[in-house]
Structures are given as C-alpha cells and as structure tokens.
Amino acid sequence: MGLKKKIAGKRGKALRGKHAGRPAAAAPKPEKVASVSGKGPHFVGLDLGTVRSSIVTSWDARAYEESVVGWPKDVISAKTLGVGVMIGQEALNNRLALEIVYPLDHGVIREGAPRCEEAANILVKHLIDSTNPPEGDIYCVVGAPAQGVKPYKKLLMRMLRQYFANVLVIPEPFSVAYGLDMLQNCLVVDIGGGTSDICRLSGSIPKVEDLRSISMAGNYVDDQLLRLLSDKFPETLFTRAIVKRIKEEYAEITDREQSVIVELAVNGKHLAHEVGPELQRATSIILSDIMNGIRDEIATFDPDFQEKVRNNIILAGGMSQIPGLGEYIQNSLSDMGPSRVSVVEDPIFLGTEGALKFGMDIPPEYWEEMERMLH
Ligand SMILES: Nc1ncnc2c1ncn2[C@@H]1O[C@H](COP(=O)(O)OP(=O)(O)OP(=O)(O)O)[C@@H](O)[C@H]1O
C-alpha cells in the first residue's frame, strides 16, 4: 500500500533513521563535529517545534532537543544541580527541582508569557552551539507553522538575527516537501506536538489557501489520555510524561479493540493497569478534524489534479509514527477514490533537512529577494 516505503530525497539518499514506528526511542543523539574552516556563507535548517527542536547544518553537524528549558527553583536546587539553567531532556530529568518553561505553544514562541522568549533564545543558542559552528556568515532557513502569523515571523527573525547573517522563514510542511523533493501535486500532513499542519504543493511556494493548521496534535492527545486515565484510576498518579510515554510506545490506530496493560505504582506497589480503551479513545479524538482538513484541501484543489494529490499524501511529524495511521487516512478517503499515503522515515530531521536544502539551493545574492517574497 506504499506505507513506510523509503522516500528518497533529491540527493538520492533515503532520509536518515529507520524507525519502524518508534522514533522517540530510536532517534539519534545530538552530535558534535570538528569545526570546519572557510568564510562561508554556511547554512543551517532549523525547526523550533512545540515538543522538539532540531538543527541540520551545511558542515554536517545536526542536533535535536526537547523544546523545554528549566531554571533552579531556589538556591538549594541551584546548589544541588550546580547549573544556572538546564535544557531539553536534561531539564525534564531534573524537572522536580526546576521551574520548567515550554517556550513554544502550537508551534510559535509564546509571547508575553514569563521567560518564554528567554527560554526560546537559550534553546536556539544551545542547538547552534552543539553543532560547533564554523567561522564566517551563517544563513538560516527556519520552518514555522503553516499559518505562521506575521508578528510571529518578525519575533522569530529578530531572535535568529542575533545568531545568523540572514534568516528565511518558510512554512513547516513546505520544508518537509522540499526535503523529499516532492513539490508538485502532493499533500503534506504534518502531525506534531502542538499543531497538525496540512499543506498542498503545486510546484511553487504554497499560498495561504494551500495551508491549514489545526490546533490538535500530540499534546492534545496527551491531555485527553491524562484526563481519561486519571478518571479511570483515581488512586494512580498520572503525569504528562507518563501518558506521553504510553502513547509513544503503544498507540495504534485500529478498529480492533486494543488491550494494553502497563504496570504503574499505586501507593508504592506496582499494579497492572488496562489502558488500551482510553489510549484508543484519546488517539482517535484528533482524527476527525484532521480528516476534514485533508478532505477540504483535496476537494478544493483543481479537479484535474485531485487524483494525483490523493495518491501523493505524505504523513510527517512525530505522530506519523503511530502504526495504522497511514492506512486509516487512506481508508477514510476511499469514497473520494483511491489514495496513497506514505509515512516519512525520519520525522525529526526531515523538515530541517528540507529547510537546509532550500537555503543551499538559493544563491546568496537572491536571499534578500526571497526574504521579500516570503515575509
Ligand atoms: N513513536 C511515536 N508514536 C506516537 N507518537 C509519537 C512518537 N514519536 C513522537 N510522537 C509524538 O509526536 C509529537 C511530537 O512530534 P513533533 O516532533 O513532530 O512535534 P513538534 O514539531 O515539536 O510540534 P509542532 O510541529 O506542532 O510545533 C509528540 O506528541 C510525541 O509524543
């Protein structure tokens, strides 16, 4: 059915990482490389996501991090931890001693919320530093949510211009399509943490009417699962981290009844909990809005090309790794005619790879013109 098939990029390589449906555990760790020489310009692709952020560079270094920053709660935690700030997974591992800030909400930096801009800045700087950047100018292409609003783009540009000589903001699903070199007659469905973005590609940079952002994605599923499980097992303390792990490990879209037994501590004892029905319910909650969005984007496309688009649906974002989701979308569209959904292999770096590729394909002298076109 074309699911989980290898989708090769223009450079002829299959995109990194074979996840067999479970990228959260299998994703590569941030890596460092020796600094390269040369004045540049050098290029980076950047993705600031609600849940995860990543960077890919023209000097072959890449890194990703959970989009979270934490400051010690008081002098005691500062002394115990021995640092002024913690970032990403390290912050989550020490979250009880930290004031935790998630700087992004629905794919955009939260404005006005305490410390969010500062946290986003720290996260960006951390990502750049972990790639060991070379001397010289660095040009950056960053993905923003499908319907990234103008003031947000301005904020993002202002922040990133501290670190980069030039910055372009492109729609996130477009960077996914660019990474796959599938820019014509296709539909990208990027189901992330904060938003589900749907984008039609017809051979040029997508316009507003080609983009749709639904504010229901992985975080919404986690919230629903937390609520359902806390109601079913009032004695058990569920946290967002626990339900997220359950979802990432066991979620599946199927019309069979699902039984998932997990062992969780209750009053100090480990007890078996049947979480299957709640998991199934929580995961399904976002599907009808996503399907409506997909249907609308197809139905309002030029009729001569609708069949092509239906057979060229790319499922991306962290949630794309849920087994059965591609088949579900395919089957749900059957009344419109046959369709084909392909699931990307590397939801973490595919968009950032595409953003980097886009940046490297634009001659440096055209960046200003491109900036006027995009922003
Ligand atoms: N193997 C998996 N199975 C199910 N869900 C997963 C898996 N891996 C990651 N996820 C979920 O995908 C979501 C994160 O996806 P992604 O990294 O694309 O989000 P993001 O880019 O940070 O968010 P956004 O684009 O909305 O700002 C989280 O809800 C996470 O729990």
Ligand SMILES: [Mg+2]
């Ligand atoms: Mg994303």
